Amino acid sequence: GTFVAQTVFGLARNYASARTIGVPIRFIPISPLNPFWTLVDRAVLSFIRRLPGPLGRNSFTRYNWRGWEVADRYRSHQEMGDIWVLVTPFKNWIYLNDPDALNSLFRRGNDFPRPVFVTGVCCWLENVLELTQDFPFAAILDVFGPNISTAEGQAWKTQRKMAMHSFNEQNNEIVWSESLTLATDMQKYWTSMPSIDTAASDLRTLSLHVLSRAGFGKSFKFESQEDRKTQRPSANSAANYKDSLQTIMENCVLILGLGTSFIAQPWLPKKLRDVHAAYVSFRAYMTSLYEEEKAAYAVGETGEPNLMRSMVRASQADAKDGGGLTEAEIYGNMFVFNFAGHDTTAHSFTFAMYFLAANPEVQEWLHEEIHRVFGDVPVEDWDYRANFPRLKRCLSVLYETIRLYVPVPTIKWTADKAQPLVVGGRTLVLPASSMIAPSYGSVQTDPRFWGPNSLNWDPSRFIVKSAEDGDEELRVPVRGSFHGWSDGARDCPGRKFSHVEFVATMAVLFRSNWRVKPAPKYPDESPEAARSRVLDLIENDSGSVLLLQMLHPERAPLVWEKR
Numbered sequence: 001g002t003f004v005a006q007t008v009f010g011l012a013r014n015y016a017s018a019r020t021i022g023v024p025i026r027f028i029p030i031s032p033l034n035p036f037w038t039l040v041d042r043a044v045l046s047f048i049r050r051l052p053g054p055l056g057r058n059s060f061t062r063y064n065w066r067g068w069e070v071a072d073r074y075r076s077h078q079e080m081g082d083i084w085v086l087v088t089p090f091k092n093w094i095y096l097n098d099p100d101a102l103n104s105l106f107r108r109g110n111d112f113p114r115p116v117f118v119t120g121v122c123c124w125l126e127n128v129l130e131l132t133q134d135f136p137f138a139a140i141l142d143v144f145g146p147n148i149s150t151a152e153g154q155a156w157k158t159q160r161k162m163a164m165h166s167f168n169e170q171n172n173e174i175v176w177s178e179s180l181t182l183a184t185d186m187q188k189y190w191t192s193m194p195s196i197d198t199a200a201s202d203l204r205t206l207s208l209h210v211l212s213r214a215g216f217g218k219s220f221k222f223e224s225q226e227d228r229k230t231q232r233p234s235a236n237s238a239a240n241y242k243d244s245l246q247t248i249m250e251n252c253v254l255i256l257g258l259g260t261s262f263i264a265q266p267w268l269p270k271k272l273r274d275v276h277a278a279y280v281s282f283r284a285y286m287t288s289l290y291e292e293e294k295a296a297y298a299v300g301e302t303g304e305p306n307l308m309r310s311m312v313r314a315s316q317a318d319a320k321d322g323g324g325l326t327e328a329e330i331y332g333n334m335f336v337f338n339f340a341g342h343d344t345t346a347h348s349f350t351f352a353m354y355f356l357a358a359n360p361e362v363q364e365w366l367h368e369e370i371h372r373v374f375g376d377v378p379v380e381d382w383d384y385r386a387n388f389p390r391l392k393r394c395l396s397v398l399y400e401t402i403r404l405y406v407p408v409p410t411i412k413w414t415a416d417k418a419q420p421l422v423v424g425g426r427t428l429v430l431p432a433s434s435m436i437a438p439s440y441g442s443v444q445t446d447p448r449f450w451g452p453n454s455l456n457w458d459p460s461r462f463i464v465k466s467a468e469d470g471d472e473e474l475r476v477p478v479r480g481s482f483h484g485w486s487d488g489a490r491d492c493p494g495r496k497f498s499h500v501e502f503v504a505t506m507a508v509l510f511r512s513n514w515r516v517k518p519a520p521k522y523p524d525e526s527p528e529a530a531r532s533r534v535l536d537l538i539e540n541d542s543g544s545v546l547l548l549q550m551l552h553p554e555r556a557p558l559v560w561e562k563r
């Protein structure tokens, strides 16, 4: 009874507010932030869609499930224009597809802050939000300490400054060399197997190992899933760090949802206690690194830079004049860097790998560029500063993949004040407490900005020839029409980190004469049939878990063979 009353009251209140904007409106009866609904939405709606006529085809079946934005692409905006409102019982969601308006939304960071209670890095937190509305939201991602992702105001400014200081070119150089080494070993493993159904988890390993080196200065060799299964748990603290981080990442929903003190209870199932043990061990490891770093700083030691080291050093230097990060903030940020930098990269890499397997001509196109840049120079001598900027085609593959499959949906809101926004030349007033969803699924595929083949995966759309010297350059998209790493003051500080990691990996994989293709599903499946099967898997079997990802990449094993 209360639920129905709350729903009706919420919808009426939000409808009244939405009408004041003067744009098209659609309704859904269940908040997209409702945790129980997101567990069953697809199943329930696939049943309701079978009902005849409007009973089976309406806003409820179209918009009331997680991930509809990617499936819908630009259709809703074509029907309703560049701005419309989805009224839900909890909040109004304003969908925006006008590049100028989007640009202004991102630039006006103070007017349109990130709703930190929904933190973009973890959609599941939205769910926690509705479950416990009185919960101190910012504390949820603060498992290890306050951090850049949950901070606001002055605290965020200090943390952002420190973060930007740490994500520097020296660090990118480490990302480069570590990615080269790991990708070389990954390729050795891939090409030694008749077929690979573990590409997604192997790419995840690669991304985690790059983070551990560039984040903490700890290097680990690439290991396949089999390697991992046969290894005994090591007493070595560095190996433990990696295992505990992996456990934390794989179970972050549990940790964030239940809280670290709860999962410590001795009567809980072993799995939860293991997760807690991983949390304790990760914390202990960070504490020891922190102490090491502080001691080294005190005696003036220097060494290879990494994110942790840079943060500790900058904080110690600033501590003298009262600025700097606290110890807890350093832990918090290290965790968030790992959290924000791991699956984002790994999922984008997986999408890209499957797109490449389905597009052999793009592999040739990459090979051509890589060959032009490196000639016969061995990988050990590849130079970040000289070579990375020239690998434009390799980078275009990442842009094109993220254009179609944005792993992290950015959301802004108007907080406690109504805000004017010019949309299509009209000044609209967006009421306080409105969520604003840049329609990334739409603006990044709208034929107005991307041409008639906007739904095809074609990295070459990101390449132009420079007018001056005829060299290839990355095309700058129509302003405001691409925001895969977000934009403005709160954009992704790990953007270049992910570029470097991706480009280095591509360069290693496609430098050689090895090419990747889908393994045939039955003996006489034609290569064309296999490719369209893979494209179909990408399009129809992707969805939001923590982030947008391919749900079952293992269903299409890949084969590496010599050309």
Ligand code: HEM
Residues within 6 Å of the ligand: 114, 119, 120, 121, 148, 149, 150, 160, 336, 337, 338, 340, 341, 342, 344, 345, 348, 402, 407, 408, 409, 410, 411, 483, 484, 485, 486, 489, 490, 491, 492, 493, 494, 495, 497, 498
């Ligand atoms: C392909 C890879 C990546 C993509 C597509 C991506 C995308 C994004 C996006 C869209 C945001 C803004 C989220 C929001 O507004 O809610 C963001 C924030 C963030 N990202 Fe990334 N990211 C990637 C890789 C990385 C890496 C490798 C790191 C670190 C090593 C990283 C660290 C962060 C952090 C710390 C924030 C929060 C910034 C703040 O609140 O000021 N990201 N990322």
